Amino acid sequence: MRRALFMYVCLCEGVTDNQIRDAIFEGCCSYRDVRTTLGVASQCGKCACLAKQVVRDTLSEVQSSQAALAYPANFVAA
Numbered sequence: 001m002r003r004a005l006f007m008y009v010c011l012c013e014g015v016t017d018n019q020i021r022d023a024i025f026e027g028c029c030s031y032r033d034v035r036t037t038l039g040v041a042s043q044c045g046k047c048a049c050l051a052k053q054v055v056r057d058t059l060s061e062v063q064s065s066q067a068a069l070a071y072p073a074n075f076v077a078a
C-alpha cells in the first residue's frame with residue numbers, strides 16, 4: 001500500500017522514505033542493498049541513522065506480514 005505522505009530521508013540524493021520502502025518491497029533485503037540501489041547515505045552520511053531505521057521498520061513489517069500469510073488465523077487442519 002502506498003502512503004500519501006512521505007518525508008525526505010536523504011537530502012543529498014533526494015531519497016524519500018517511500019522510495020526506501022519500495023526498494024525493499026522490490027527485493028532489497030538489507031541496508032546495504034538499499035544504499036547500493038538508491039545511493040542513500042553516499043554523500044555526507046547524515047541520513048544513515050534514519051535510513052537504517054526506515055529499513056529496519058520496513059523489514060519487520062514485511063516479515064510480520066509474511067508470517068501472517070504462512071499461518072493464517074482461520075487455518076483449520078482437516
Ligand code: FES
Nearest residue numbers: 010012043044047
Ligand atoms: S543526507 Fe544522505 S548523504 Fe547527505
